[in-house]
Amino acid sequence: MSQGDFVKINSTTEVDAKVQHLQKRLRDWDYQSPCCVRLTAYRNPASMDQVALFNMWCREIAQAMKKRTPKADAEAWKLWLKRKFLCTDTYQVGKDTIEKVKCTPKGKAEMCKFMSSVLVFADDKLNVRLGIPKNSEYTHERKKAKQKAEAALDKQGSGKGGSPASKAGENEVSQQQGLF
Numbered sequence: 001m002s003q004g005d006f007v008k009i010n011s012t013t014e015v016d017a018k019v020q021h022l023q024k025r026l027r028d029w030d031y032q033s034p035c036c037v038r039l040t041a042y043r044n045p046a047s048m049d050q051v052a053l054f055n056m057w058c059r060e061i062a063q064a065m066k067k068r069t070p071k072a073d074a075e076a077w078k079l080w081l082k083r084k085f086l087c088t089d090t091y092q093v094g095k096d097t098i099e100k101v102k103c104t105p106k107g108k109a110e111m112c113k114f115m116s117s118v119l120v121f122a123d124d125k126l127n128v129r130l131g132i133p134k135n136s137e138y139t140h141e142r143k144k145a146k147q148k149a150e151a152a153l154d155k156q157g158s159g160k161g162g163s164p165a166s167k168a169g170e171n172e173v174s175q176q177q178g179l180f
Contacts, residue, residue: 008042046104046111049137054078054104054115057122057130064128085117112141 005025009018022037029035058074058081065072072080079101086102105111115138122128132139 043107045106046108047137050108050111050115050141051104053133053136053138054111054118057115057118060130061122061126061128065126081118081121084121085114108137108141109145112138112145116142 007018007022007025009015026035026037055074055078058078061077061081062072062074065077082104083101086104089100089102091098091100105114119130119132122130
């Protein structure tokens with residue numbers, strides 16, 4: 001029995017069927033450990049494809065930077081990139097300060113934003129071109145972000161002689177288009 005699975009419900013028309021499924025799951029539970037049913041808003045999780053691509057990028061960076069940083073392997077680069085773009089949490093325990101690097105984002109869009117930061121940094125600062133498969137989840141999420149940005153610009157109007165907000169939006173789109 002898998003622990004930690006979830007049931008996504010998109011509308012009230014699905015409730016009856018999903019409740020029957022939940023009842024069956026609860027009856028089939030082994031109860032060697034308690035079961036918890038929690039209702040929360042659904043968030044689209046980062047895909048395994050995105051995580052695998054980020055890991056591949058860390059290996060590519062480590063290989064390309066081997067001469068400059070011979071002791072930094074892919075795991076070291078992964079930790080360093082997460083620290084740089086996701087920051088750290090700092091805890092004070094008595095007189096000690098504990099610093100913990102934040103985990104990679106859980107949502108697809110947030111993970112895409114993080115990966116875009118890594119991509120631009122690798123190209124601009126490290127002079128390392130990272131491979132991006134055309135049919136990857138990351139590419140799909142970037143296209144969705146570009147379409148959202150363009151739709152937001154269309155909503156604001158043509159932007160000719162427009163407000164600072166519309167000009168900021170134009171800069172954002174041009175930056176995103178530079179990544180494609």
